[in-house]
Amino acid sequence: MxxxxxxxxxxxxxxxxxxxxxxxxxxxxxxxxxxxxxKEQSQLRFDRQTGQWVVIAALRQDRTYxxxxxxxxxxxxxxxxxxxxxxxxxxxxxxxxxxxxxxxxxDFRLPDPAASGAGFVSAPGHxxxxxxxxxxxxxxxxxxxxxxxxxxxxxxxxxxxxxxxxxxxxxxxxxxxxxxxxxxxxxxxxxxxxxxxxYLTPRTEHMLRVAGEHRARNGSNLFADLLARERADGVRIVARTDSFTAFVPFAARWPVEVHIYPNRFAHSLLDLEDTELDEFTQIYRDILGRFDRMYPTELPYISALHQYRDSERQREGYFHVELMSVRRSENKLKYLAGSESAMDAFISDVTPESVAQRLREV
Missing domain, CATH: 3.30.428.10 (HIT-like)
Incomplete structure (x- = not known):
């Protein structure tokens, strides 16, 4: 390019x-x-209850709607x-x-909340x-x-x-x-x-922590092991190429959810060869096309590329894409209500296996 x-x-x-x-x-x-x-358009504030940074960006109220x-x-x-x-x-x-x-x-350095005792911690929204x-x-x-x-x-x-x-x-x-x-x-x-x-986003930080614990117990990469199990089981596979696998995860949280993984370890798009990027484009577009064939109207979705630095802190991170939709039927949406929003405890109304079969058939 x-x-x-x-x-x-x-x-x-x-x-x-x-x-x-x-x-x-x-x-x-x-x-x-x-x-x-x-000069400063937003602010970072540290939430001591969760140990997470929150972005306060009031100017976004004025964006085009x-x-x-x-x-x-x-x-x-x-x-x-x-x-x-x-x-x-x-x-x-x-x-x-x-x-x-x-x-x-x-010129920016994220402040260390531990150095501020129990007080409020904020910083420019860099x-x-x-x-x-x-x-x-x-x-x-x-x-x-x-x-x-x-x-x-x-x-x-x-x-x-x-x-x-x-x-x-x-x-x-x-x-x-x-x-x-x-x-x-x-x-x-x-x-x-x-x-x-x-900073590392909360979900990324959590997945890396779990992957680090998996490495300590098993001596292997968590994401690679999950991919190998999904490929061996096969029942939740939606599409494959020589270099990529798309599947509905075993413990899917969303009514429609598909993950796309390269079949070899990579931290990010930067680690993929041109031929692999060609295949990634094909399978990514294929899955989005299947999404839009599920119902008479286009499927609302979120597409999230999980990428990682080649660093010690992020060394277990395995590049993948997570695609998800809130639509649980032709005319019903999945709302993140009490259990999901307040407790981060997801409840699914469909089985991952049935969603995978539906996506294979469309």
Missing amino acids: TEPLRWTLADGREQLYFSLPGHTPAPVADRRPLPPRA LPAADQCPLCPGPTGETSEVPAPDYDVVVFENRFPSLSGGA GRCEVICFSSDHTGAFAQLPLQHARLVVSAWRHRTADLLNRNGIEQVFCFENRGEAIGVTLNHPHGQIYGYP
């Missing part, structure tokens, strides 16, 4: 155009009268006056979020929040992208992962997509987001 074309928006935010062979992007000047960005298609800020804006993408067209574009949860410069538009087609979807175009999105994910992991104060890079109003999207244009966190 060639390097993306770099552009600058009216308020100084960075923008990158990733293009298919033969297509040269032609952005124009961003002429919108945007206000200058505040479900605009009409002709007012979509992610569609091309050839005049440079209407859109976050001041260009007549594009293939894939990435830019800093105008309403970020995390932002800031290079990090990075980017938007990635998968296509200029407002009515499209990732599953509908031509294979070469979907592969370009994967290349953009890989590029941004490498860049953000090299930045000071970024501990974890998270590429994800929220699709569907039932999930809570505020823009219907096909897009995802990329977060650079200044």
Whole structure:
């Protein structure tokens, strides 16, 4: 993949155009009268009850909410006056979020809560929040992208992962997509987001701790062992390639949940060869297509790429994608109510085996 074309928006935010062979992007000047960005746009606060950081980002209350298609800020804006993408067209574009949860410069060190006794601990909301538009087609979807175009999105994910992991104060890079109003999207244009966190997120930290305990007991990698068991059992496998396996996990928490793993150990997209990235694109798009064939209407979903640094702290982390949906039937949603939201104790209304069979058949 060639390097993306770099552009600058009216308020100084960075923008990158990733293009298919033969297509040269032609952005124009961003002429919108945007206000200058505040130096500190959010705040980190430490929750001593849970030992977790919470991001307070009040500016996100002002973000655009479900605009009409002709007012979509992610569609091309050839005049440079209407859109976050001041260009007549594009293939894939990435830019800093105008309403970020995390932002800031290079000089940052996360405070140690233990050094503050029992007092309140806070810090500037350092990090990075980017938007990635998968296509200029407002009515499209990732599953509908031509294979070469979907592969370009994967290349953009890989590029941004490498860049953000090299930045000071970024501990974890998270590429994800929220699709569907039932999930809570505020823009219907096909897009995802990329977060650079200044700390390990709670779920990542917990999984790494459990994986470390597994290594101490068994001398092997937890994720590799789970993948081997799923492949041997076979009943929850949805799709396979030579290099990847997609399955509904044995203890799935969501009404529809599929995990995609490379068949060999890798920390992140950065560890995969080009041929493996090709296969990853194929199976990822395949699973999303199966999601949309389950019901008469498109399935709302969350797609989460779990990536890890090649470091001692994260050495047990095994790259994988978790795809999940809150839809439990054609016209019913799974709400995270008392047990799930208050106690983090999930209760599933369907068996993982039946979901896997359904997905294999569609």
